[in-house]
Amino acid sequence: METYDPKAIEAKWQHVWEDERAFYVDNPEPGEQPGDDFYMLEMLPYPSGNLHMGHVLNYTLGDVVTHFKRRQGLKVLRPMGWDSFGLPAENAAIKEGGHPREITERNIANIERQMRRLGWAIDWDRVIAAHDPAYYRWTQWLFLKFFEKGLVYRKEAPVNWCPNDQTVLANEQVINGRCERCGAVVESRKMEQWFFRITAYADALLKDHELIDWPERTKAIQRNWIGRSEGAELLFRIDELDVDVPVFTTRPDTVFGATFFVLAPEHPLVDTLVERSPKAEELRKYVRTAMAKRGEERAAADERTGVFTGLYVTNPATDAPIPVWVADYVLMDYGTGAIMAVPGHDERDRQFAERYGLPIREVVDEDGALVNSGQFTGLSAEEAKRAILEWLGERGRGRPAVNFRLRDWGFSRQRYWGCPIPIVYCERCGIVPVPEDNLPVLLPEVEDFRPKGKPPLASNEEWLHAACPRCGGPAVREADTMDTFVDSSWYFLRYVDPHNDQAPFERRLVDFWLPVDQYVGGIDHATGHLLYSRFFVKVLDELDLVGFREPFQRLFHQGWVRQGGSKMSKSRGNVTAPDELADMYGADAVRLYILFVGPADQAMDWTEEGVEGIARFLRRLWRIVGEARYASPDPQPDPEPSLLSRKAHETIARVSDDIGRRFVFNTPIAAVMELVNELGRDPAAPGARFAAETAVSLIQPYAPHVAEELWSRLGHERLWEQPWPVADESQLERETFELVIQVNGKVRDRVEASVQESEEDLVARATASARVQAQLDGREVRQAIVVPGKLVNLVV
């Protein structure tokens, strides 16, 4: 038998699969009912030019599931696409020259070649790319639908501004508060930005967690991010101005302890207060300084600062006047931008009160009972929350309220390489959406896409000026582009109908394939992509474009792959590209190893010794399966149960359960190794051929090339279409088992016992054991615990 040559075998079968379109899947015929379909999806890659090990883990895992489900008879959709808009290509173009489109398309070609080298079962007819006008046309179309529904709006919001480069920076371009490129201190500047009204779905996003099978930690991260808190909105009156100022609090029980009142510097009332204040100059200065700071700077300040306005509000519980301060520890974008300060029971308020000599009043004692709280004194804090709120409600001074930490999603990017926003600004009509018929608004081919004080598209005069679709008058286009997370918030819907030029997708096809049955991707997207996509689907559901509320039924996060074992770092500068590794060890070895090294959802280390071990296993498999074939040329499996056939059936059961139910991918490889080890002890033993075929069949989802080659050498065809093997229950049953004998819970002996034996027999055998007798040492057995088929525990 010739030696195992992974490179040749892998090229051979990749051609066969492509020629036979083995892993392309047809859309359902009209009327075809869902049920035997499976949508396997991994997060689409940003085409950076090279695959890294994280991709290899992600897509190999998806590949194993794809093969497994296909061979279980399901119709599996497993597409691939490119998240191809975004900063890196644009930055590379600025740095190295060239155009982001050229760079992106070159990268896509390269990464696709690397993907093909690893032999993943992908339907390449369904490829989509975010930067393709045929795709972003529908991103724009969806934007218009959201706009019509009032779920997209424009408001002034702070951006990161580099005063030196005269440009807006993305968050990831701000390093420790400084511009990544020039090092200048980044400022907060207000600009008009587009927002998705995701906060309108805050409750739905929380509640619908119960509909989906996601890791608890991911749901927890989203819960944290959404940050729902229940409390009350209370009204504090400023008589002089004849206004009621609402505050949000989670502690209405402490309202009797509110001894002062604080407004955020951005609070709309502050301007009026400044005019009235005897300390107008000081206030104005304070507000200006506070507003120039970025959020992190304000949070990082050592000392709480603020200025007294000279005005008073009325505490609705005590009716006492309390002073109004402006302080930057109160944030405008949480709650109402105003707080009742309770220094007795809030650490921040206490620090502030101590610094400025404000009164501190205790209203809840150590036992959690109210004190100094009028008729509520004596109640527990919990009781008081309800009672005080009810009382204030009757007086028109309060009501229950819920607050969220979640903010609306600002998606304007002052960048070139993104999806244009289909909006024009008309001198007469204002903000006008581009009509659907005029989509796509094409991203123009500009020469200079450097941001310089205004978004790059704003410099393209020819493109910028357009006729107003409504009145025909002069108008300018929106020059910001969309955040790339908009592109990826609906891509999973486009895969079902990627060439449709009449609609983003056909509802019938979405109904058939969606929701995604299994989604795989990094947990780093928990508060981004995974939240945005859920929001999008909820809106699309309400628009009747889809008929479900959650896009991803089951979710799995692959762990981080660290690469830097000692050998590797010395000899090859720490990182070897996956396609190089495939050339060195074979794609099958790389695929197997990345799943063998540990549980797929935990961090793992790639080591060269490890992949060498797997390559060794594959050579062993090759040799032993070859030996078994020569020893047992008859392709019919041996009819009689044997040690090997039992082991094979056990392995089928373990692997199927691990992949199918437990969703673990390392232990099935160990199980197949055990089978191969057993076979290797005597490749001519009865059942050897069946064991060999089983090992090959079970390893196919992981190592499809070598499995296919061995399968054909075993005289069969098209392993990728073979039904997944099913364990024969009768061969899993045992007539005898190893009875574990414990004395006081410690193992003292093991004897062969029959499954027929009664509990009394087993106890008798246990007691009869010489080793047990030595342990008993004449003591009396008080109790015997029998676990049938497993053990006897004698208690003395």
Next chain:
RNA sequence: GCCGAAGUGGCGGAACUGGCAGACGCGCUGGACUCAAAAUCCAGUGGAGCGAAAGCUUCGUGUGGGUUCGACUCCCACCUUCGGCACCA
């Protein structure tokens, strides 16, 4: 501070519903093959102690308690590491 996850040999890990701790692999040790090396194959490999040997004893899953005939697994407290949120009122 709040929320979440995880701590098992020299290393990666296995042990799923409480029932033989360390599967499988790496590494290491010894042997075979070889002029030699690589590759390959065979055997051994948690610690300590006893034994000439077969083998036996004992300790052992972050720490301390608890529940149980029996705990890596369940409960309580704590320690450490990692991740998320964080002037969030």
